[in-house]
Amino acid sequence: MSFFEKLTKRAKEIDSLLCVGLDPHKSELQEDSAEGAFRFCQHLIEETKDVACAFKPNAAFFEAYGSAGWEALQRTLQLIPKEIPIVLDAKRGDIGSTSEAYATSAFSTLACDSITASPYLGGDGLQPFLKDASRGVWVLCKTSNPGSQDIQALELPTGEPLYLHVAKLCFGTWAKEHQNAGLVVGATDVDAMEKIRAALPDVWFLSPGIGAQGGDLAKALKVGLREDGLGILLPISRGISKAENPKKMAETFRAEINALRAAR
């Protein structure tokens, strides 16, 4: 089963497009340590696994604790039920020979189903991730941060924004063989999301920015959903982890997403 088949199966089985982010910010930990990061994630996974279409651990927060943090990431990943897809958020990208090692790390050493990756070095830097048909690659396209305007929104001589060129290149060339890519399209710029969806009606979006970053969930779903009511995975980290009751918050987000899907 390919990554996107696993993701679609999970989304349909539990009727959820919610991706629970596992971001152990040290300010949120009871103990500022690798063990504290593990316990943070252990609690979140336990509380939200019934409504999580996927989990998205961000490697940065574990790497901050050095080798103990890396070990805590491995222990965290082992807690995730096998039927729940994992998005390793590491935004990797290098020359091809180096990306090979990043791909081995993510897909073999950590045995993750998918990874976020940067297109900045072009197609040969992404091939080591894309060549494994069973894995998914979320290519950064129009990120949720204000700085995405600095480069991603630059207008090309063709008149189209760079992010749209990346989106088309990704599916027209880079991922053509296995079609095992998705696009990271932040929920904070729905105009961009609308343009990308119009150009690529079938691809999956990973759309962070809801909650702490102030993205508009209703607008994002309105323009981002595919005709089949799927196609957009909504990762939320702090919006759930900082809630008084993360379990209840995750259930509320899932229900809100589904109500908006139904109303569309």
Ligand SMILES: O=C(O)c1cc(=O)[nH]c(=O)n1[C@@H]1O[C@H](COP(=O)(O)O)[C@@H](O)[C@H]1O
């Ligand atoms: O690749 C990502 O997941 C990502 C892409 C992007 O454009 N914006 C973005 O916020 N993210 C990540 O998504 C998570 C968002 O966290 P919250 O704002 O707390 O929900 C963080 O782990 C970010 O690194």
